[in-house]
Structures are given as C-alpha cells and as structure tokens.
Amino acid sequence: MTSVHSFRRTLSSDLAQAVVALVESEGLRTGDPLESVKALAARFDVAVPTMREALRRLEGLGMVDFRHGSGIYVGPNAGRRVLANPLQSRPDADQLVELLEARRQIEPSLAMLAAEVRDPAGIALMDETLAQAQAQIASGDDRLWLTNLDFHRAVAAAGGNSVLVEVLDSIVLIHAEDQREILRLHGDADDDHAEHAHLAGCVRRGEPEAARDAAYSHLDHVVEVIRARRR
Amino acid sequence: MTSVHSFRRTLSSDLAQAVVALVESEGLRTGDPLESVKALAARFDVAVPTMREALRRLEGLGMVDFRHGSGIYVGPNAGRRVLANPLQSRPDADQLVELLEARRQIEPSLAMLAAEVRDPAGIALMDETLAQAQAQIASGDDRLWLTNLDFHRAVAAAGGNSVLVEVLDSIVLIHAEDQREILRLHGDADDDHAEHAHLAGCVRRGEPEAARDAAYSHLDHVVEVIRARRR
Structure with missing residues (x-):
C-alpha cells in the first residue's frame, strides 16, 4: 500500500497549490476564466515556463482547462476531493463487473441516505x-444513457453529502462509455426508466428501506445483463 | 453537473495515455524506473518539451514521479481508477464531519463484504x-495513526473489490493529516485498538452482520469525537 506520507509530499507542488488557493479565494467556478500564463507568472513571481508546468499539472487533474486560442479556464474538477483518474484504459468485462459490484455496495446506502x-x-x-x-425515450434521443447516469448522481446528491456525490461520480465516470452499451444490451429503456421512477418515488416519500431495496434490485438487474454478456 | 462527455475529452492527452499504455504493457509497478524524457520523446517521436509536458500532466495525477537527479519512476497512482485529489486544501471541521459521515455510509458495507x-x-x-x-502502542511510536488508516484499507481489501479499496483509500487520504489529531483527541489508543481488533475478528470468523455493526459503532465513536471538538 502507498504510504500516506510520501503520497502527499511527492504530489504537492507549491505553485499548483497556490493556483488552487487563488481559485478558491476568488470564488471561481468551473468554466470561469483565469488570468493568462504570463499574468499568473508575474503574480507568483516565477518564470513563464515554470508557471506553465504548474498549470499542466493542474490540467492533468482537470483543475484547469487550456482552450486553444482562448486561454485558461477553471476545470471540471476544481473543488473536488475524489476524482476519476482521467488517464485510464477502458475497463474490460471483468473490471466492468467489479465496478458495478462496487456501485451495488455503495448505492443502496446512498439511496437510503437520500430518503x-x-x-x-x-x-x-x-x-x-x-x-x-422520459422525453428522450419518447423522441428516441441517443443521449438517454447520459441522462440515466445523471439520475444516479442526483440520488446521491439528495443524500446531501458532497463527498459521497464525488465518490459516485468517480465510479460512474470510469465506465460512462460502457453505459451506452449496457443500455443497448439491457434493451428495455422503459423498464430501466420504471425502475428509476420507483426508486425516485421511495426517496421523495422518505422511505429509506424501500429506497435501499429499489437500488439493490435495479443494480442486480444491470449486473445480470453484464454477466450474461461475458458468457 | 459536469457532462461526462466534455470531461473525458478535455482531459485526454494522447501522449500521456500512451505512457500509461506503455507502463501497463510492460507490467511496471509503482517505484519502477521509466526511460528518460529524451528516450521517451524518441520512442513516441515528439519533441522533448512536448514529452516533458505530458509527463508533468502524469505527475499531477501521481501516475509518475520525478526524482531530482535520478529520473522518472512509476508513481503511486498508476493503475488506479479512483483518486484522492492531491491538490486540495486541508478539510475544515465541517468538511471533516462530512468525510467521516461518508466513511460511515460506506465502511459498514465494506466490512460486511469483507466477512x-x-x-x-x-x-x-x-x-x-x-x-x-499493537507494537506501536507498546513503544509509544507516533506513527500509530498511519497504521490505523492502513487497518481500514486492509478491511476494504478483504472484500476483494479493488474499486472499493480505491474509493476508501481516496477518502482516507483526504483527511489523513487529521487522523493524527483525531487519535490525539480520542485519547485512548487502547480503546481504538480494541475496536479494530473486534472488527477484525468478525471479518476473520465470517460474521457479516457483526462486522457491519462493529464498523458502525467504531465510526460513530470517531464522529462523536470530531463533533465534540467543533462545540
């Protein structure tokens, strides 16, 4: 196992941390523009290449975005504590089952908390x-899988604990691309939607045990589909 | 919420991804040396500064380590899917309670799975x-808090799901520094150890419900200590 200590020290870069502190102190949010590399270098009294290197480090973490010809913006991971590793290979079938089983361990507790x-x-x-x-099912919109992922994140959000939202986000993001295929294999978008609607009802009415059971049976359903694909 | 799509695209760097693929295909592990920047630049047919930029991106993620005067090594996060954000400020008291409550939602399920x-x-x-x-308590070793964190990660590992281990690792790493103070406030290292030993016994004997309850009551204990500090 990684020593907690060396992990912290190896990764910490004072300059990158200073940019994070700047973003926080100015209350900047994802998508807000930052100063230019040159202006940031002047602000922190370092050479431009040094500043650029710190910003690339932040880019690797999704904390800033370089947009070609436009400048630097606050990235999608600013303020997050738990992240999906953006540089990982797509999970194979075994890893996908492991991911879904991880969700099956976590999401019922989150559904309960949400209720x-x-x-x-x-x-x-x-x-x-x-x-x-519902609208996407009616119109045959192929972005339904993304909306379905957002539904699971919304249930986590109803629990009010932002760390748990980030945890679920991270796990979901890892296999986002596969979700499209799961939906295709699952085949019945209406069934899937009915399961989501049932879970949402339990949360809305404040029924923790029912919400937990709904999350279990929905994820069991999804795991079944993936297991069947492996055979 | 962040769109899954833009997140993936913004962060993906072909070159950084190629280094990740190289580490995987050669079966390299954390601490193993990589080729020099120059050799890697030649391998991928890019300029040295371009290669260095990609490596800094990987460094930001903890996927590689630059060691001064020694070279580049495979970093602690190679192969991980869920990460603690290495660039975040230390949690304040409210955030610490949120982190511990997140653990309280997740760890009992993990203890159950472990058993x-x-x-x-x-x-x-x-x-x-x-x-x-036990040995550190006897000798008064001040690294006991690190060992206690490793205990919680070991329980997750006994569940056999590596995604869940990474999730717990990430949450624990975020407030690692605070753990030292929690232990100091908690005051009774022996009590803490007895709770760990009890949980371990339930896991070892294969008693899922007892393991779950042991994890709940141990974390309740810790949350109590932190809540008391805030008052």
Whole structure:
C-alpha cells in the first residue's frame, strides 16, 4: 500500500497549490476564466515556463482547462476531493463487473441516505433527470444513457453529502462509455426508466428501506445483463 | 453537473495515455524506473518539451514521479481508477464531519463484504496492521495513526473489490493529516485498538452482520469525537 506520507509530499507542488488557493479565494467556478500564463507568472513571481508546468499539472487533474486560442479556464474538477483518474484504459468485462459490484455496495446506502435527508436540490435534480429521460425515450434521443447516469448522481446528491456525490461520480465516470452499451444490451429503456421512477418515488416519500431495496434490485438487474454478456 | 462527455475529452492527452499504455504493457509497478524524457520523446517521436509536458500532466495525477537527479519512476497512482485529489486544501471541521459521515455510509458495507469474501491477502494485511499497531502502542511510536488508516484499507481489501479499496483509500487520504489529531483527541489508543481488533475478528470468523455493526459503532465513536471538538 502507498504510504500516506510520501503520497502527499511527492504530489504537492507549491505553485499548483497556490493556483488552487487563488481559485478558491476568488470564488471561481468551473468554466470561469483565469488570468493568462504570463499574468499568473508575474503574480507568483516565477518564470513563464515554470508557471506553465504548474498549470499542466493542474490540467492533468482537470483543475484547469487550456482552450486553444482562448486561454485558461477553471476545470471540471476544481473543488473536488475524489476524482476519476482521467488517464485510464477502458475497463474490460471483468473490471466492468467489479465496478458495478462496487456501485451495488455503495448505492443502496446512498439511496437510503437520500430518503432520510431529502436534500431539496438533489430531489429537484432527480425529478429533472427523470423528466428528461422520459422525453428522450419518447423522441428516441441517443443521449438517454447520459441522462440515466445523471439520475444516479442526483440520488446521491439528495443524500446531501458532497463527498459521497464525488465518490459516485468517480465510479460512474470510469465506465460512462460502457453505459451506452449496457443500455443497448439491457434493451428495455422503459423498464430501466420504471425502475428509476420507483426508486425516485421511495426517496421523495422518505422511505429509506424501500429506497435501499429499489437500488439493490435495479443494480442486480444491470449486473445480470453484464454477466450474461461475458458468457 | 459536469457532462461526462466534455470531461473525458478535455482531459485526454494522447501522449500521456500512451505512457500509461506503455507502463501497463510492460507490467511496471509503482517505484519502477521509466526511460528518460529524451528516450521517451524518441520512442513516441515528439519533441522533448512536448514529452516533458505530458509527463508533468502524469505527475499531477501521481501516475509518475520525478526524482531530482535520478529520473522518472512509476508513481503511486498508476493503475488506479479512483483518486484522492492531491491538490486540495486541508478539510475544515465541517468538511471533516462530512468525510467521516461518508466513511460511515460506506465502511459498514465494506466490512460486511469483507466477512463474506474473506480475501486471504486482505485478511493477512489486516492482521499485520493490527500486530504493528499493537507494537506501536507498546513503544509509544507516533506513527500509530498511519497504521490505523492502513487497518481500514486492509478491511476494504478483504472484500476483494479493488474499486472499493480505491474509493476508501481516496477518502482516507483526504483527511489523513487529521487522523493524527483525531487519535490525539480520542485519547485512548487502547480503546481504538480494541475496536479494530473486534472488527477484525468478525471479518476473520465470517460474521457479516457483526462486522457491519462493529464498523458502525467504531465510526460513530470517531464522529462523536470530531463533533465534540467543533462545540
């Protein structure tokens, strides 16, 4: 196992950390522009190549975005504590089963928490993604799989614990690409949607045990589909 | 919420991904040396500064380590799918409670899984960290808090699902520095150790419900300590 100590020390770069502190202190959010590399170098009193190197380090983490010809922006992972590794190969069938089993260990607890806490923003997001999925099923929109992923993240959000939202996000992002195929194999978008709607109802009505069981049986269903594919 | 799509595209760098593929195909592990920047640049047919930029991106993710005057090595996060963000500020008291509550949602399921699966390597690691903690308590070794963190990771490992191990690792790493203070506040290293030993016993004997309850009550204990500090 990695020593906690060496991990922290090896990765910490004072300059990159200073940019993170700047983003925080100015209250910048994902998509907000940052100063130019040159202006940042002047601000922190370092050479431009040194500044650029620190920014590339941040880019690797998804903390900043370089947009060609446009400048530097706050990236999607700013403020996050748990991340999906953006540089990993796509999971093979065995790894996919492991990922889904990880979700099966975590999501029922999250569904239970969601039904206990019922965070209003999370509930609103949950209802919004359900409505969007319904419309996409009706119109045959092929982005339904993305909406379905957002539904699972919305349930986590209803639990009100942002660390758990990040954990679920990370796991879901790892196999996002496969979700499209799962939906294709699963074959019945209506069934899938009905399971989501049932889970959402349990959360909305504040029924923790029912929400937990709904999450279990939904994920069992998905694991079944993937197991069948391997055979 | 971040779109899954843009996240993937923004972060992917072909060159960094190629280095990841090289590490995988050669079966390299954390700590193994990589070729020099110059040799890698030649291998991938790019300019040295371009290669260096890709490697800095990987360094930001903990996928490679630059050691001054010595070269480039495979980093602690190679092969990982879920990561702790290495560039984040230390959690404040509210965030610490949120982190511990996240662990309280996840660890009882992991303890239950551990008692069901009883992965031999995980069990061995669990026993090893317990013995080490015992010795450190006897000698007054101040690295006890690190060993205690390793114990929680070992329980996750006994469940045999590497995604869940990475998830727990990430959460634990985020507040590793605070763990030292928790132990100091908690004040009773022997009590803490007895709770760990009890949990380990449930896992070893294959008692899932007892393992789950042991994890709950241990983490409740820790959350109590932190809550008391905030008041």
